[in-house]
Amino acid sequence: MTRVHDMGGRFGDGPVIPDPEGEVFHDDWHGRALALTLAAGALGQWNLDISRHARERLGPDYNRFSYYEKWIAATADLLVENGVLDASELTGDATDAPHPLAARKLAAEAVSSALSRGGPVDRDAGPAPIFQPGQAVLVRRPADSQLVEGGHTRLPAYAAGARGKVLRCHGNHILPDAHAHGLGEAPEPVYAVAFPASELWAHPEHPRDEVVIDLWQSYLTAA
Amino acid sequence: MPHDHSGDAHPHSLLPSDPALRVKALETVLVRRGLVDPAALDAIIDTYENKIGPKNGADVVARAWSDPGFRADLLADATATVSALGYYGRQGEHIVAVENTPETHNMVVCTLCSCYPWPLLGIPPAWYKSDAYRARAVREPRKVLADFGVALPPDTAVRVWDSTAEVRYLVIPMRPEGTDGLSREELAALVSRDSMIGTALAGAAA
Numbered sequence: 001m002t003r004v005h006d007m008g009g010r011f012g013d014g015p016v017i018p019d020p021e022g023e024v025f026h027d028d029w030h031g032r033a034l035a036l037t038l039a040a041g042a043l044g045q046w047n048l049d050i051s052r053h054a055r056e057r058l059g060p061d062y063n064r065f066s067y068y069e070k071w072i073a074a075t076a077d078l079l080v081e082n083g084v085l086d087a088s089e090l091t092g093d094a095t096d097a098p099h100p101l102a103a104r105k106l107a108a109e110a111v112s113s114a115l116s117r118g119g120p121v122d123r124d125a126g127p128a129p130i131f132q133p134g135q136a137v138l139v140r141r142p143a144d145s146q147l148v149e150g151g152h153t154r155l156p157a158y159a160a161g162a163r164g165k166v167l168r169c170h171g172n173h174i175l176p177d178a179h180a181h182g183l184g185e186a187p188e189p190v191y192a193v194a195f196p197a198s199e200l201w202a203h204p205e206h207p208r209d210e211v212v213i214d215l216w217q218s219y220l221t222a223a
Numbered sequence: 224m225p226h227d228h229s230g231d232a233h234p235h236s237l238l239p240s241d242p243a244l245r246v247k248a249l250e251t252v253l254v255r256r257g258l259v260d261p262a263a264l265d266a267i268i269d270t271y272e273n274k275i276g277p278k279n280g281a282d283v284v285a286r287a288w289s290d291p292g293f294r295a296d297l298l299a300d301a302t303a304t305v306s307a308l309g310y311y312g313r314q315g316e317h318i319v320a321v322e323n324t325p326e327t328h329n330m331v332v333c334t335l336c337s338c339y340p341w342p343l344l345g346i347p348p349a350w351y352k353s354d355a356y357r358a359r360a361v362r363e364p365r366k367v368l369a370d371f372g373v374a375l376p377p378d379t380a381v382r383v384w385d386s387t388a389e390v391r392y393l394v395i396p397m398r399p400e401g402t403d404g405l406s407r408e409e410l411a412a413l414v415s416r417d418s419m420i421g422t423a424l425a426g427a428a429a
Contacts, residue, residue, distance in 0.1 A: 014355050105263075115312050
């Protein structure tokens, strides 16, 4: 198993409660938390994979916190861990001293271009695909990171050891398992792999149902 | 490399316990140090409240329903096809469109976090980010659909897409019967946010 965030297939969570179309932020502070997280990220001191891992490392707080509480907590942790802020500044001991990173501040007039530019993760570098559409593959087992003990990975535990079929190759993408830990981009092919529900669950709902998971080449072997 | 902090307090525990105050406290520190512009925060919120939302995705679906050439382009290379309409950006750098048919119903989840096609659908709804949806959608999609009041024909297979990478999936719902004479704008009005995630059908009241 990996961490608390890896909940695919878990039992006991109760019903899904749909919420109305049109509501973007239920409370004002939700939007503020999202915006603050994006603005802090724009300082360039961490990447998307590091920020996902910071949320996953919240431990028991991950379960206790609502969605945007996770975001704001991980942002605060990243700011201190990366030396942007001193922990004492979070308790109210802030100074008005100009910060060395202030020149990287996201300006209001730059927001639109920053959001529309995005951050593509496809790369020309890395190995060629070794699996073809239609080919049977096996998912690595166990599912936890091969690179860092307890580290970030995008291989969900419920897929470990399962046999599926490659639907398509998405090209080479940055490997989050490396990128979240300062180990470079290490791009490799990502595949959409289809698994029969009966391969994943003891009591599948329907014999023809499938789950498709995007998986990196190093998560897979030929079946 | 950051530590795991198991056993000792995270820095975030130094912030006030009330979530709204916690956000305010962090914003205050970052603004005082010149690291965050409050007007930039306003601009980000305005973007996702008023500019980028499910109407973008509904426009794409309505075009796919009414223009076979567009539909073919969308299924072949959705990223390029929606980018040409201006729908590109953060959390939507790699888009794949999947089409519902009488044989297959598609549904999208992110079991590991909350990956979602922001440029097409905006910020994900609370239910999409809930533990219940993330845990159950892959294991019992039909029971989850029942929570939304949706029942599929018994011979329709469900294909659930778990967004574990940076690929973002857009579901193209089936075009409702009796919509032959409708304009693209009228068709777009039938396409709800949830129908493009796969937890509703097009034309059904959201």
